[in-house]
Amino acid sequence: MGTIDRIAEPWGTRTPYGTGEPWPVRVDTRLDDGLTEADVDAWFQSATILHSNGDGLDIAVKDGRIVGVRGRATDRVNHGRLGPKDLFGYQANNSADRLTSPLVRRDGRLVETGWETAMSMVADRTEELLKERGPSSIGFYTTGQLFLEEYYTLALIAHGGIGTNHVDGNTRLCTATAAAALKESFGSDGQPGSYTDVDHADVIALYGHNVAETQTVLWSRILDRLAGPNPPRILCVDPRRTPVAEAATVHLAPRPGTNVALMNALLHEIVANDWVDHAYVDQHAVGFDELAKQVASCDVDWAAEICDVPADDLRAAARLLGQAERLLSTVLQGFYQSHQATAAAVQVNNVNLLRGMLGKPGCGILQMNGQPTAQNTRECGADGDLPGFRNWANDEQVKDLARVWNVEPAQIPHYSEPTHLMQMMRYVEDGSIRFLYVSGTNPAVSLPELGRIRDVLSQERLFLVVQDIFLSETAQLADVVLPAATWGEKTGTFTNADRTVHLSEKAVDPPGQARPDLDIFLDYARRLDLRDKDGEPLVTWSDPEGAFEGWKACSAGRPCDYSGLTYSKLRGGSGIQWPCNDEHPDGTERIYVDGEFWSAPSYCESYGKDLVTGAPVEPVEYKAMNPDGKAVIKAAEYLPPHEPPSAEFPYLLTTGRTLYHFHTRTKTGRVPQLQAAAPDVWIEMSAEDSAVHGWDEGDLLRVSTARGGVEARLRVSGIRRSTLFLPFHYGYWDTPGGSGPAERGRAANELTITDWDPCSKQPLFKSAAARVERISVADGPSRAPTTTASRPVAGASVPETRGGAAAAVLERLE
Amino acid sequence: MKNKVGLAIEELHRAESDLAAELLRASDRHKVGHDIFYLGHDLARWSEQHVHKLAEHGRNYGLDLDADDSGLMATIRRRGAELAGRRHDPGLLLLKDLREIHRQAAGVSLDWEILAQTAQALKDEGLLRLSQECHPQTLRQLRWANASLKTNAAQIMVTP
Known part of the structure; x- marks a missing residue:
């Protein structure tokens, strides 16, 4: 038992073990400064939400407020451990920046309003467009960070109710x-x-x-x-x-x-x-x-x-x-x-x-996966696929889904594969989509070629709804902003990258008027008066557990079978891996055993x-x-990349992430320990290339592609030659520009190319031709973390990334 | 006999060259539809490679065909000029272009069938290998045009 600076030591203390032995337990606990476990009023079971690992944890509550987290020793995924983002990230829930009231655009400005006004605007615009232009004028773009119950409800509303083929999640960018x-x-x-x-x-x-x-x-x-x-x-x-x-x-x-x-x-x-x-x-x-x-x-x-x-x-x-x-x-x-x-x-x-x-x-x-609930986005059909891994090209499976939903098969769009996000953005651009409902994601920072994306999303003819917990760059462009509750403020389930399902309990009330995403979707469905083929309400549930039961029926017999799970089974112990059904009541550790597919x-x-x-x-x-x-076994021939380096743009630019931040920093940028560990954008270049230019650690560089430019301080790192790296986390919400650059570009996606994989339709963030020039000589090192891939090359004089007393975490080895 | 085979090779050489030009032209015309833009270029490369290989094999039949893309560029310029001044709904134009690619690729595919049959009858192993190598790519071009048309048609047609 002891404390450890988990900003400086992101992976904590080693607990060595040998082949086939059980991984030893190490329980990591972090509470607000000055508190001990004895001060905590209650613990609520959940799992981690700032990555895809799905580590079981308990949320500590004192006086109706989240005050810390503790890893669950019994959980199969983490055996008690937590990562730096989880240990400190809970503080974002308590941020003073949280959205606490719906906003609507009046005379060009977002102003506070009540739920009745905001939701009737959203529902009215949907109904107008359905009448005038039909379901293909409506699009939904969600995330990999809501709960299963919310995705399934959204998929039912969009596919079964409204009947649009334009549904996707930001899992399109991710997995x-x-x-x-x-x-x-x-x-x-x-x-x-x-x-x-x-x-x-x-x-x-x-x-x-x-x-x-x-x-x-x-x-x-x-x-x-x-x-x-x-x-x-x-x-x-x-x-x-x-x-x-x-x-x-x-x-x-x-x-x-x-x-x-x-x-x-x-x-x-x-x-x-x-x-x-x-x-x-x-x-x-x-x-x-x-x-x-x-x-x-x-x-x-x-x-x-x-x-x-x-x-x-x-x-x-x-x-x-x-x-x-x-x-x-x-x-x-x-x-x-x-x-x-x-x-x-x-x-x-x-x-x-x-x-x-x-x-x-x-x-x-x-x-x-990259995100905590990306698996659910995919399973439930919030990425546009049909729920339960059903095949849109198989009429029998479409019929089966129509049976579950009690709608006519023709109501469920399946005439072509679902519209992927980048194509949806194209339809917004050409004006054929006029209503876009964005939940829990920030396309104004995370999509490629941001100059274009800002133009597309700012169009007058587009009605943009953004449901989020902070006023993100995208929310600032919206016509209606809906304040959502997040992890710890609502109940639901989610599934990690090895099929482990966790229950996440509501620990505290959401701030102000903020509501769970599920409640907002249910309100929307009620206002649209969506009905099944017998004239009964299409969405038959009114709470998370009801939605989960609905999903169990939908997933029964499919690969992602949840029919053997219940909330009560998920309470208390470890997460459980699907498929979980009568045949496998305790879940399934490995699939494709004995070559069965x-x-x-x-x-x-x-x-x-x-x-x-x-x-x-x-x-x-x-x-x-x-x-x-x-x-x-599917073979593929190599094709040369679409944007090779040239005399004008001799480098290849790749973008990526750092340990201390998640996505566009909406949460992690508001957490002092994480923000201090990686406070601003940097650019990485090899020692070989920087020597050729005569540039040094900390020099201010401008990196440009055919799409735009970004300024960042140089970190001479171990990256391969002729290659540059920019982290994609840094947007504009904490700069004077707000939703975009006031002067200098900071977001890596100013530079990325609008191109995607033909098969998965995932945009390509990792190969753009770029040039780089020096704007000014360093007045100190860049502020990239030294503990990770951005570690400076040997001999550089850069202060080590440390969290100090503020980053102390209790470790208990058993 | 040799003469007829030569004619078939020459015809396919022309058809592949036209298909490459059509793919590049559609690609450049629909730059804002990014998948059409990039895939049009990727798939044109297959036809360009076929043109090159046909020119090589054509020598066995006394043909002197362009192996590079100089003929291709001329075709693009000619086709580009034909189109100048026309105006279409860009969505409908995309459907029309995909339809044209599909039509041309179908022609190329049949030409490869003819060559493959001929090669077997003549026991021209080189020609048979060539068609076995190239024809599957033509079929993939064909399927792509079909699939791309299917994906785009509904939105283009139902949008007011």
Whole structure:
């Protein structure tokens, strides 16, 4: 037992363990200064919401106010641990900046009003447009941060009630590729792996996944394995020198945009050395021959040239994969937000398939999520897909959903795949969408090419509704702003990246007039008087538990089966992994055991797509290719990136995140410890490149692309040569500009390109051609964290990132 | 015999060149529809590669075909000029362009069928390999045009 500065030590104290042993418990507790556990009035069960890991925690309440958090020792995900964002982030709930009243635009300004006025404006405009222009003039854009009950209700309202095909979540920016890659390989979304695979794996391969910063507790688990007997070997693919790269046996730092070339070379080596589990492949997969043909010419020398990675490193990486006995593969934004996103992520699935390493302890794939509830956005259909992983191209499944909702099948749009976000923005731009209802996300900072996005969202003819907890950059552009309650102020469930469902209890009342998102959606549905085919109210519930029961009925029999779960079952102990039903009453640790998949033509969520063109595979084709519902080994050719470096723009710019912030900092920027750890934007460049220019740590640089410019202080870091990195968290709400730049650009997305993966439709944030110039010489170092991938190169004189007494956290080892 | 095969290769060479031009032209015309823009370029590259390979193989049949894109550029300029001055609803124009790409790709696909059949009859293994390599990409271009049209049609048609 002791205290530790968790800003300086983001992963806390090591608790080493060996292969297959239980991960020791370490309970992390943080309370407001001066308080001890004895001062707490009550604890309320929940889980973490500033990343996708889903760590179980309890919320401490004193005098009706949230005063701290404590990890849940019994939870399967974290065994008591919490990350820095969770330990300090709860304070954002209590921020004085919270929205406490609805706002409406009058004479160009947002003014306070009551719920009646605000909601009748929203409902009236919806009804007007439905009459004048029909459902395709209405769009919904939600998040990966609401609760399951809220997404399912929204999907029902939008698809079953209003009948629009324009529904998406910001999961499109985040993990649409995770879903797409799983659909391509296994016929359905759903993570094959489990976090416990870390306990058993002998090789862990992380592709574009800086887990040390995005899921700190999962990295603690890996660090504890690395500190114990028989540590796993690590393969890291990342253009930056991340903490994962530091710990890796092999680190590949490819040129941004070349992931498919890299993967094809690794697969080439696996095939050429015959590290293939032929029995597994023959029995449980289709498509091996096409893959072998595709990668036959992709040798390591070919890839070394394209990726700018030493051929011997590629060979060493392939050897790690090929000789692994228990291989865990994980993937995140370095693949998902880069060129040929789905094609690259699918090749990772192919590695595990070729090696026959699925559905056994230590043998798994985690196509990771970024946000806490992204899995629910996808399951419930708030990303536009049909709820319960139903296949929009399968009429029987559409009919089944219509049965659950008691509507006519024709009411549910399924004539083409759902409209993805970037296409929705295009429809807003061309004026065919006139009403956009944004909940819990901030497109005015998080979408590519912000100059364009601000123009699109500021149009007079667009009626923009923003439901949020703070007056975000996007909210400042809205016609109506609806103040929402957040985590700790409402009840609901959510599911992490290894299918673990947690219940999150209401601990305190929301501030002022703020309401739970569910209550706002229910109010909206009531005002629109949405009815089923018998004239009864379409939405039959009025509270979270009712919505959850509705979802259980909808998910029953589908891969993401929740029918065996109840709120009371989720109370008290650990989170539970779906599918959870009569057959698996305690949930399911690993799916795809014994090579059984959900890919039968009648059952699968998707027939797949062409990885280059994005064209959906026709049902007949799929039935011919995969009649028996095996895994699909899908090959892809490498295509050169769409915006290569040029004489004018010689660098490749990649954007990303830091450990201390989440998304556009709406919460973390209002938390003193987190904000102090990473207070402002920076730009990373290699020592080699900065030496060529004669620039030093802290110099003020201007980085530009064909879209715009951003000013930031230089951090000379371990990033690969010819590559620049900008964190995307920093927008304008805490600058004079408010919703956009007053003078200088600060948001990384001023620079990014409007282009997306043809298959997952995920925008590409990680490969834009850029130039950089120096504006002024340093008056001190940049303020990038020194504990993470932005660590300065050796010899630089930069003060260490420390939180001091304000960041003290209690650790209890058991 | 050789002459007829030469004619078929020449015809396919022209058709692939036209298809590449059509893809690039549609791509540039619908720059604001970003997927059409980028995919149009990616898919035109396949046709350009086919043009190159056909020119190479055409030599076996005494043909002297352009292997590079100089002919292609001329086609684009010519087509571009044809269009000058026309005005369309941009959405409808997109549907029309996708329809045209689909029509041309369907023609190219049939031309590859003809060549593949001919190659088998002549036991021209090089020509057979060529069509086996290229034809699947034509089919993917075709499916893309179809899928893209399907995705866009409803919104374009029902919007007042």
